[in-house]
Amino acid sequence: MTVRAIEWVPGAGTDGRGVLRILDQTVLPASTTYLDLETVDALVAAIEVLAVRGAPALGVAGALGVVVALDEGRRVGWDAGRLDFEIDRVRNARPTAVNLAWGVDQVRGLMPQGREAVLRAALELAADDEAANRELSRQAADWLLARTGRDRLRILTHCNAGMLATSAWGTALGVVRELHARGAVEFVYADETRPLLQGARLTAWELAADGIPHAVQVDSAAASTILRGLVDCAVVGADRIAANGDVANKIGTLGVALACHEAGVPLLVAAPWSTVDLAMADGAGIEVEERAGDEVTTLAGVRTAPASSAGFNPAFDVTPARFVAAVATERGVIEPAAGQTPGDTAPPA
Numbered sequence: 001m002t003v004r005a006i007e008w009v010p011g012a013g014t015d016g017r018g019v020l021r022i023l024d025q026t027v028l029p030a031s032t033t034y035l036d037l038e039t040v041d042a043l044v045a046a047i048e049v050l051a052v053r054g055a056p057a058l059g060v061a062g063a064l065g066v067v068v069a070l071d072e073g074r075r076v077g078w079d080a081g082r083l084d085f086e087i088d089r090v091r092n093a094r095p096t097a098v099n100l101a102w103g104v105d106q107v108r109g110l111m112p113q114g115r116e117a118v119l120r121a122a123l124e125l126a127a128d129d130e131a132a133n134r135e136l137s138r139q140a141a142d143w144l145l146a147r148t149g150r151d152r153l154r155i156l157t158h159c160n161a162g163m164l165a166t167s168a169w170g171t172a173l174g175v176v177r178e179l180h181a182r183g184a185v186e187f188v189y190a191d192e193t194r195p196l197l198q199g200a201r202l203t204a205w206e207l208a209a210d211g212i213p214h215a216v217q218v219d220s221a222a223a224s225t226i227l228r229g230l231v232d233c234a235v236v237g238a239d240r241i242a243a244n245g246d247v248a249n250k251i252g253t254l255g256v257a258l259a260c261h262e263a264g265v266p267l268l269v270a271a272p273w274s275t276v277d278l279a280m281a282d283g284a285g286i287e288v289e290e291r292a293g294d295e296v297t298t299l300a301g302v303r304t305a306p307a308s309s310a311g312f313n314p315a316f317d318v319t320p321a322r323f324v325a326a327v328a329t330e331r332g333v334i335e336p337a338a339g340q341t342p343g344d345t346a347p348p349a
């Protein structure tokens with residue numbers, strides 16, 4: 001299956017200059033609905049509710065978001081100060097995935113060269129993301145097969161790091177897809193990913209569409225599945241990787257990592273290099289987004305906890321490098337648990 005979670009549609013939009021189109025991930029898999037985002041307000045809202053989500057896709061949203069701001073500013077007559085303010089709103093719409101700010105920063109410096117230069121750079125960034133995902137998937141697949149010594153793998157994954165979370169192909173699910181193409185996937189356990197169910201709604205949708213054998217399990221089953229010897233590896237994405245190899249990813253990843261460590265099962269983190277933040281020395285400095293408590297105290301809009309109970313809703317956690325067997329990027333595979341760090345090993349771009 002190939003779908004584009006985020007793309008630029010040339011010639012569309014109210015002034016015919018093109019439009020940023022996203023697949024609304026809040027309503028998948030029940031409905032396949034596309035949203036055209038023509039204002040900064042609409043883009044920021046889409047990012048906040050996770051209509052567009054996943055670190056690499058947020059990078060693309062950030063870069064194309066600068067074009068959205070330029071086009072809106074031209075329509076309504078923003079001065080340079082207002083334009084900067086609005087671009088910063090996009091940049092800061094979610095704090096944990098470094099890719100969002102990175103995407104904005106990659107292209108906003110081109111604004112003096114004009115809107116077309118910004119658009120060209122944003123589209124190039126999106127294309128580079130797909131190429132990076134495909135390359136890191138090949139490298140990760142090689143590493144996993146060599147490390148486990150198995151021909152067919154039983155894989156656990158957490159959250160959604162598939163084509164929906166990227167410009168195309170996927171990171172963790174890109175690795176699964178690559179292994180599947182090699183006939184090397186036996187089974188995938190997809191953690192449902194409370195509270196917003198990215199695993200149950202999105203990962204399972206992608207796996208089903210590709211005919212990859214899988215089951216959805218509750219997040220709290222993961223540790224037991226791993227310690228019972230039912231998986232050969234865990235493969236997850238990342239929202240930010242610090243210079244020392246600490247990894248921020250969807251809440252619950254840390255529990256998967258601890259169980260893998262205990263069981264001697266490798267945890268592989270798959271992410272494009274754009275997710276590596278060498279300015280962040282270690283995970284302690286990574287801001288973990290805290291979302292509204294009612295995402296936890298309700299289920300499908302129905303209150304499940306007593307009305308007087310608050311919800312605690314950190315959206316991410318940070319896994320220490322010592323529990324990360326491998327980080328696969330398009331630049332190669334490093335082994336943080338064995339002492340290799342992105343900061344030490346970063347080759348030239």
Ligand code: MRU
Pocket residue numbers: 050053054055056097158159160161162165166170171172198236237238239249250251315
């Ligand atoms: O809150 P989300 O759905 O944006 O969180 C997504 C994740 O944690 C993914 O694992 C991560 O962004 C990597 S996506 C390739």
